[in-house]
Amino acid sequence: MTNFKIILAYNGTAYHGWQRQNNALAVQQVLEEAILSLTGQTVTVNGCSRTDAGVHARRFCASFLIESTITCRGIVFGLNSKLPDDISVLECEKVPLDFHARYMCSGKEYEYIIHNSEIKNPFYKDTAYRSWFPIDEKKLDKAAQDFVGTHDFKAMCSTDCTKENTVRTIFSFHVRREGELVIFTVSGDGFLYNMVRIMVGTLIFINEGKIGETQIPDILASKDRTRGGKTVPPQGLYLNEVYYDKDKGSEQGE
Structure with missing residues (x-):
């Protein structure tokens, strides 16, 4: 199991905030679907913040656990090939398994x-x-x-x-x-x-x-x-x- 920490930038205009919604499109849903498309695995991505609808992010931190041999470079370039143009993965690093983007944010x-x-x-x-x-x-x-x-x-x-x-x-x-x-x-x-x-x-x-x-x-x-x-x-x-x-x-x- 690998824990990846990624930094995202996104234009929030088209999204109902970060957190997945039942009746509206959110950044979290789009990112999780991109990870599924890239790796074939369903994961839950933990975001550092619950940004509102229409709010943007320049350096949004997220983390997720996955069973995969994919590299950080593979995450960055692979996800960017799957994501729409208003969301971009800027950076990726492997972090300890207990790292959580939201709960460890200071x-x-x-x-x-x-x-x-x-x-x-x-x-x-x-x-x-x-x-x-x-x-x-x-x-x-x-x-x-x-x-x-x-x-x-x-x-x-x-x-x-x-x-x-x-x-x-x-x-x-x-x-x-x-x-x-x-x-x-x-x-x-x-x-x-x-x-x-x-x-x-x-x-x-x-x-x-x-x-x-x-x-x-x-x-x-x-x-x-x-x-x-x-x-x-x-x-x-x-x-x-x-x-x-x-x-x-x-x-x-x-």
Whole structure:
């Protein structure tokens, strides 16, 4: 038995998130079908995170056990020959049998991209969220620092979140501009359901004057979702990186 750890990149536009669904196409299903086609074996692939419908990934980690003599090179090139063009296997390595992509994950980094322009750009369709309202990225970068640290993020998660423990640690949160793109980059030990999209939405409300620049600590302390900003759409969200470092804790992502 061999345990393979693979790194994927995918455009999530056509998929109902990572996790296999009964009534919709998910990335996990497509990958497992590709492995079956390549090796003749049915496997269950464990993903590092349950990304939502329409969310993308640049470096998504997954692992699976298989009885096969196939090499890592065979996995990479073989799966890429079977997968659609919006999913790619970037890397593969053999790992210990007890490695699990989800349960051993110690942190993640997400990026959210806003196309900040009055004019739509067809090349950002489904890959960035467009907001015409001028964004002051320096003001938002300063406000975002109030999210850094260990806090109860109950006010920053969907009301559908079923987690009893809503305390998480944010390692860093930065906002920068690259031309017409405003990029929000956040890393932490774990993220609740819709947490990144609500944190970004809260910063957008600060930018628009709907929430005060210094109100984030009060909103977090209130644990009241209605005091936070909107949940921005999924198409601007990317899972950037996944960490496996025992010193950073352990949690499942958004």
